[in-house]
Amino acid sequence: MVFGDKEISNYINQRFISLKVDGEKGQGPELMKKFGVPGYPTVILLDHQGTEIERIVGFNGNKDDYLLTIKNYLTGKNTLQDYLSKLKNEPENVELNYVLAKKYLYREEKRKAREYYEKIAKLDPSDQFGYKNEAMYQIALYDLHENKDVGSIKKFISNVSDDNYIKRAYSGLATYYRKNKNYEQMVKAYEEAVNRYALDADLMNGFAWDIFRLKLKDKYKRGIELAELAISIEPEADAIWDTLGQLQFEAGNVQEAIRAMQKAAELNPDEKSYKENLEMYKTALQDI
Known part of the structure; x- marks a missing residue:
């Protein structure tokens, strides 16, 4: 700390x-x-x-x-006020506009942040400063969550070549559908993402975890498959073993759940929830 x-x-x-x-x-x-x-x-x-x-x-x-x-x-x-003062003298300074966009974003003042990101995109269309993808991503994300404009984020995914931002856009789209309880479209967005990025363990784990926490019982088999595939890519990631353990338990596979959670606890012995879940699974096994 x-x-x-x-x-x-x-x-x-x-x-x-x-x-x-x-x-x-x-x-x-x-x-x-x-x-x-x-x-x-x-x-x-x-x-x-x-x-x-x-x-x-x-x-x-x-x-x-x-x-x-x-x-x-x-x-x-x-500070925010310091940069606002500087911008008065240099309103077309891309760096100043970028700092202000980030500061408002960190304040959750997303509409103001969007205004500065829009300005960055207009001031630097050739992307000399390297902020264009971030600016267009944040604009699309704002339009998605605030204006319910799904087309904006889908257009961003189609037009951008930066894999990191494409993955973030897929995750943002899945989150939007999850928050709006449109789980069918959430699954569709995730499937499109993991098919495109077949070796991205984080995307797979995010998909599997949402299946678990939303209790999408008809998708448990798919969630377990995703978690196992993610583990084959990142076998030392305790969080993925945790996801696998939780899904196995929810699916009624208690012994498999114990093995997965035991591995998570071994990889990260400081995480109390792993030990607590492990004990719960062992107790459940005795009751079977």
């Missing part, structure tokens, strides 16, 4: 009252919505009036950079 570093924790504790919030418990969900938290970890710096100074989303592993970022934010450097 970054805050476990003495220098960083001392710096923060001398200037802030720190509060750690679980986004899934107590007031967590309400605060997540209020502050537009996109994911974990997110650190939001507030002034004494409760106004956001800036936020840090994610952690790149460099503690020195993290501390420098906080120090810069406290002096007003590289």
